[in-house]
Amino acid sequence: MNDLRTIILVEDDPDIAILAQLALTEIGGFEVTHYGSGPALLEDSAAIVPDLYLLDYRLPDMTGEELLARLREDPQSAAVPAIFMTASLMPDRIKALKVAGAMDVIAKPFDPLTLADELRARFRNAQS
Template sequence: MTAKKILLIDDEPDIHKIAQIGLMLECGWQMLTATSGKAGLSLAIAESPDAILLDVMMPDMDGLATLAALQKNAKTRSIPVIFLTAKAQSADRRRLYGAGAKGVITKPFDPTTLASQISGYLGWSL
């Protein structure tokens, strides 16, 4: 199986480190990172990742605005997006799924199960 390429868009550097360790150790996936919605959008266009992990709350361009921009672009609209959020209330989840999310992972997450959570949401085998 070819290693997946995952783009993580999150403004917290610690989240980048934790996720990267989990994905590399668990299944050897490549991880790209961006610290803002705008940078993430540019990277998604340039790299065509297999999936995007997207923080909901970020300064300037939040997760929902970033998802809307991804959906408007022909090069990125088919990339599945899974949100990372500390807000896990059912109303928040409904709003994220309604916007087009393929999954919602609650922060803090367990890095040792991150790849299996992503795979479960997207129907990938590990």
């Protein structure tokens, strides 16, 4: 079983990105690399292979679902688990994201004090 140590966060809202990064690095002890858009990550995706992608669903240039599809095309990132963050927790959307290859979906707003533990638990459950 792999340990969760490195996370790539794709979030376009600067306030949410800062809060998530602080929660994940300071509370969770993770190494987090942040990108503000899908294209920014795709330009750099060959350089970094994380243990987990944490993707915003609504991004300005492409949806998180479109970004995940592009990541799945690259053999280097194809098997990296992904968790989405969204304020829209409609059952149909959650199902579609899981069909598209998402490990899970986390609600926004998230609790910064429990975000790291929540990701760790979901990652561990998927690994077993």
